[in-house]
Amino acid sequence: MIHPTTRVLVADLREHIGQTVSISGWVNTLRLQRKMQFVLVRDHTGTAQVTHKRGGEGDELEEQLEHLTTESAVRIVGRVVDNDVVKLGGLEIIPELVEVLNRAETPLPIDEQTGLEQRLDWRFLDVRKRPTAQLLFAVQTTLEQGMREYAYGQGCTEMHTPKLMGTASESGAEVFKLGYFDRSAYLAQSPQFFKQMAIAAGIDRVFEIGPVFRAEPSFTSRHATEFTGVDAELAWISDVEDVMVFEEQMLAHAIAKVATVHGKAVQEHFGVEVVVPRTPFPRITMAETQDILRAKGWDPEGIKEDLDPEGERGIATHIKEETGHEFVFVTHYPTSIRPFYHMRPADRPDLTLSFDLLWRGLEVTTGAQREHRYDVLLKQAAEKGMSTEPMQDYLNAFRYGCPPHGGLGMGLGRVLMVLLGLESIREATFLFRGPNRLTP
Incomplete structure (x- = not known):
């Protein structure tokens, strides 16, 4: 036969x-x-x-x-x-x-009762044995496809920026240092500088999905030392509102695609309904946010200008009660807690034209209008006590006619985490990297 x-x-x-x-x-x-x-x-x-x-x-x-x-x-x-x-x-x-x-050896190293950390040790088996885990990566694929579709439709060029840098990016903190032939290099904690260089290169709208490295000794359910970032940078914007509109429309498009392709399966396996958000998302300033939270008794020790996780959850709950919306843009963060390259309003130099996007109380995005004027960038870096010499290649991009621009950086794992109702970013990643995990 x-x-x-x-x-x-x-x-x-x-x-x-x-x-x-x-x-x-x-x-x-x-x-x-x-x-x-x-x-x-x-x-x-x-x-x-x-x-x-x-x-x-x-x-x-x-x-x-x-x-x-x-x-x-x-x-x-x-x-x-x-x-x-x-x-x-x-x-x-x-x-x-x-x-x-x-032939598989027996007994298997994990089963249905095995805890998360041990399952991560045997992640290939964990994913293979659980349809829920398999579905997660199908959802991730569709989510990324939806984001790309929207970005391409808006005229974005997809870029692949370097992950090796000759100098520590931004503040120089939270970067991984490694040997590079006869000198040191650093793993990029953001494609930020390179995105802006692309804008200065005349590429009107830049889009990238790629690895990001953060040397944060954080052991929370939402932090990782290597994760996938979704980044966009838009030239010739009128103000930061253009960036927020781009993001809310992109997310609505991508989530709608997930709902169409996987909505039924997500409900069955994760017990979560994929709700397509309506646009526009609510916006609230950081000052208003803090007033609302303090009136409700929020008073974290040592935090005066930023939000802690409790504050993020608190304002999200308030917005949900007021508007029925699960997303909220918190805007106008103080200069003291934002990078030197964030633009500041002419009448409020103590604030930045920036935002964080919270989804169900978790920060999934940071964005801003960037300062595109060379002299102002030098001034703002000096105010933060930063040496501009290591950043001269970046700063040169603003000396010869760089247009007004702004952009955003989104954590793909965090978006998946909220979308599927997961408790930890460890489950939203194929092979998680954290302070205590460098294998498998």
């Missing part, structure tokens, strides 16, 4: 009833009874039941099925049969050939 070699996915088996097919996947469950052998085989599209009636001595299939182990990689050739009794789609496969492609 010539067996088929073209693989059929489990999700497509109903199209092959009565035919002999080849499926490939992992052994999900073994039920080896006295008269019957049932093997559930799982691929990335679903699980199929393989049913074999024991034939006694000399039954080669019986012997092969008997010695399978959970999570072994197998190829099964057999006839697809319609059987209403079978819970998995009312189909079963009567095997003709069993090929063990890679």
